[in-house]
Structures are given as C-alpha cells and as structure tokens.
Amino acid sequence: MAERQRTIKRGAVIKGIGLQTGRPVTLRIFPADTDKGIVFRRSDLRKAPAIAVSPLNLKESKGVVQRTILSKGHAEVHTVEHLLSALSGLYIDNILIEIDNIEVPGLDGSAKGFVEILRDVGVQEQDAPRRYVEVERPIICQDREASIQVLPDERFRVEYFMDYDHPLLREQWVDVTLDGSADSASFFEKKIAPARTFHVDTIKRPFRLRFLAGLGRGANYDVTLVIRKDGPVHNEFRFPDEPARHKLLDLIGDLYLFGSHIKGRVIAKKSGHRLNNIFVKKLQSELEISLRQRERGRDRHRGDTKDNAPSISVLAGR
Numbered sequence: 001m002a003e004r005q006r007t008i009k010r011g012a013v014i015k016g017i018g019l020q021t022g023r024p025v026t027l028r029i030f031p032a033d034t035d036k037g038i039v040f041r042r043s044d045l046r047k048a049p050a051i052a053v054s055p056l057n058l059k060e061s062k063g064v065v066q067r068t069i070l071s072k073g074h075a076e077v078h079t080v081e082h083l084l085s086a087l088s089g090l091y092i093d094n095i096l097i098e099i100d101n102i103e104v105p106g107l108d109g110s111a112k113g114f115v116e117i118l119r120d121v122g123v124q125e126q127d128a129p130r131r132y133v134e135v136e137r138p139i140i141c142q143d144r145e146a147s148i149q150v151l152p153d154e155r156f157r158v159e160y161f162m163d164y165d166h167p168l169l170r171e172q173w174v175d176v177t178l179d180g181s182a183d184s185a186s187f188f189e190k191k192i193a194p195a196r197t198f199h200v201d202t203i204k205r206p207f208r209l210r211f212l213a214g215l216g217r218g219a220n221y222d223v224t225l226v227i228r229k230d231g232p233v234h235n236e237f238r239f240p241d242e243p244a245r246h247k248l249l250d251l252i253g254d255l256y257l258f259g260s261h262i263k264g265r266v267i268a269k270k271s272g273h274r275l276n277n278i279f280v281k282k283l284q285s286e287l288e289i290s291l292r293q294r295e296r297g298r299d300r301h302r303g304d305t306k307d308n309a310p311s312i313s314v315l316a317g318r
Contacts, residue, residue, distance in 0.1 A: 005093040005130050006180075007031045009122035014114070016105025019079055019197065019224075020067055022217030025101035029121070032094035034128035037259040038087060040070060040077045044100040049075040053084065053259050055284035058277055067103075068254055068273050078103040081273070085253030086114035088261065089188035090123055091180035093130060109196035109223035111249055115189050130180075135264035139286060141279045146270040148251075148279045153265040155179055158255070160248040161269045162241075166200060167229055172244035178252070178261065192252070194238050195245035198225035201233065251276055258283070 014027040032039070038053035051057055051072045059071035067079040083104050087095065089111070107113035140149035159175040176192055178184050199219075221234040225242065239245055251268055254276035262283075271279075 003130055005034050005126040005128045006091055006123050007033075007094040007126055008092065008118060009124050012117050012121045014105055014107075014117060016107050017218040018101065018103030019106030019109065019218045021078065021101075021103045023101050023103060025099060025103060025105050027100075027105055028098040029117075030096040030098070031124075032096045034094060034126045036094045036096070038084070038092075038094070038256075039096050040080070041096065041098045042075045042077065042100075043098045045075055048098075049073060051075055051077055053080070053257055055257050055280050058257055058280060060277065060281075061274075066273065068250075068257070068277065070257075076102055079106065080104055081250050081253030082107075082111045083114050083253070084256040085249045086111040086118060086193060088252050088256040089115065089178060089193060090118055090185050091130075091178070091261070092118065092123060093259070094126065103218075106197075106218050106223055109219070109225075110246065111193040111253070115193045119189070131260045133258050133260050133262045133264075133283070133287065135262060136290075139282065141275060141282055143271075143275050143278070146272070146275050148266065148268045148271050148275060150262065150264040150266045150283070152263075154263060155265075156261045156263060157265040158248060158252055159265070159267045160244055160251060160271075161267075162244040162247060163270065164200075166227070168227055168231065169200070169243055172241040174241055174244045174248050176248065176252075191239075192245055192249050195242045195249050196223065196225050196238070197246055198227055198243050201226050201228050247272070254280060 008031050011028060011030045017024055040051045041048050051070045057070045057072050059069040068081045070077045070080055077099060135150050135152050138149060138151050156178045162172040163170055176188060225235055226233040255262060257280050
C-alpha cells in the first residue's frame with residue numbers, strides 16, 4: 001500500500017462543458033504542498049473563495065440527486081465526482097483546482113479524460129505520511145432496496161451490485177481494490193475510469209426532456225449512454241456492464257470527499273449519489289464521535305468496552 005502523500009508534478013488546463021448546466025468551463029490544476037488536501041477555488045467569483053474537499057462542505061440536495069455538490073458560503077462546485085474518482089484511483093492527496101464556473105467539465109461523461117491528463121502531468125511522492133480513514137467495525141446505510149455498508153479491511157476495496165428491471169441492467173457486479181500500486185492504478189485507468197454516465201430512456205423519463213428539469217443541459221448521445229431496451233442510442237457499450245462500472249466510479253469519487261482513502265471494504269447495492277452522500281455524512285459523524293471518545297480516553301484510565309469502541313478513525317501511513 002502506498003504510504004506517502006502524492007501531488008502532481010506540474011499544472012495543466014482542462015476545458016469543457018458542464019454535463020448538467022451546459023456551461024463552458026476552464027479548470028486549472030496545480031501541485032499542492034503536503035497536508036493541503038484537495039481544494040477547489042472559484043476563480044470567477046469575488047475574492048476567489050476556496051472550497052476544501054470534505055464531508056463538511058458536502059451540500060445536501062433535495063429530490064433526485066444527479067450530481068455531487070460542494071458548497072461553502074456563497075460558492076459552489078457541481079459534479080465533482082468524476083474528477084475526485086480519478087484523483088482517488090491515482091492516489092493523489094494534494095492538489096489545487098481553479099475553476100471559472102459552477103460545474104466541473106463533463107468531458108466524455110467518464111473519468112477517462114481526467115486520468116489521462118493526470119498521467120500526462122505526472123504524479124510525485126511527497127515527504128509526508130499518507131492519512132487513511134480506518135474502519136474498525138461495520139457501518140451501514142439503507143434506503144429501500146439500496147444499501148451501502150463498510151466492513152473493516154486492511155485495504156480499500158469497493159464492490160457495486162446493480163439489478164434493475166431492465167434487460168440490459170440486470171445482475172451487474174463489479175469490484176476494485178485501490179492500494180496506490182502501479183497495477184491498481186492501471187486497472188482503474190483501463191477498467192473503471194472509461195465508464196460513462198447513463199440515462200435509461202423511457203416514456204416517463206425521456207432523455208430529450210431532461211433539460212426542462214434543469215438536468216443534462218450539456219449532455220448528448222456522445223457523452224451520455226442513453227439506454228433503451230435494445231441498447232444504447234447512437235452509441236455502443238465500452239464494457240458489457242458499463243452502467244455498473246460507472247456507478248462504481250461515482251461511488252469511489254463520492255467516498256473521496258474525505259480526501260483520504262478508506263481502509264475498509266465498501267459494498268454497495270443499487271446506490272446513487274443521494275445514498276452515497278448520506279453514507280459519507282454518516283461516516284463523518286462516526287469519525288467525530290470516535291475523535292471525541294479518544295479525547296475523553298486520554299483523560300481517564302484505559303478500560304473501554306467493546307460497546308463504546310470507536311467505529312472509525314484517522315491514522316497516518318505506517
């Protein structure tokens with residue numbers, strides 16, 4: 001497992017259109033010092049406010065959640081999950097991201113373009129130990145048929161299971177282990193990052209009318225898999241189970257809202273951004289409880305029982 005923090009070797013510029021808003025956007029990435037984490041800076045707003053990637057800055061959205069949003073004060077950044085997934089897959093801990101509009105570029109609807117750019121600028125290790133979020137006992141969230149749970153594990157393992165009432169979306173299962181190794185990064189780059197966002201086209205949910213709800217204004221048949229019963233419209237699957245791989249990609253990005261990898265096995269069934277975000281908030285709450293327990297433990301004699309043992313903690317790489 002990679003134990004030292006990482007950043008990129010040099011800066012780069014990424015231009016594109018936001019998948020949901022349809023707004024043109026220029027994104028600039030820069031190396032960052034150790035322990036700075038992942039930070040967005042809205043260069044188009046007065047005083048260029050910064051938004052750190054953290055569960056504390058995760059914006060809770062009402063209704064159907066189509067994207068993950070970071071918010072601090074009056075500043076927001078939308079659809080951060082694909083870029084965060086790329087950073088997670090390559091184990092990049094510290095980076096500054098300047099953005100001149102509200103939404104991250106959608107590129108081809110996957111994390112492939114972000115991974116290619118990060119590979120091109122290069123990744124370098126830094127002289128500081130990496131921090132992990134370590135799970136010490138099971139934690140679970142459920143919402144009807146959807147669920148996410150995390151179990152203790154020495155590695156960061158993520159599994160996703162999809163089973164929808166659609167001939168092309170039944171019983172898809174995919175998993176990945178991310179440990180910072182070259183093999184792990186290569187697998188993510190080739191097998192997970194290229195999976196694109198998708199829309200199941202039905203009479204009740206027609207793709208062409210999504211913009212009326214303020215969704216998918218930057219989407220088209222090239223950057224979104226529009227799936228009907230006989231297959232994608234004007235497109236082809238990159239993988240037979242590409243929808244499940246994209247859901248896994250989204251989940252990895254949402255979990256990286258901590259800015260640290262999880263030492264644990266995450267198992268998700270039919271989850272989306274809404275449940276992912278609830279799960280992240282729950283992990284953050286568990287982390288805060290554990291930190292308070294440890295602080296109290298320093299002031300009294302050791303003797304915790306199993307019932308009040310911490311469920312999650314932060315530790316430096318060993």
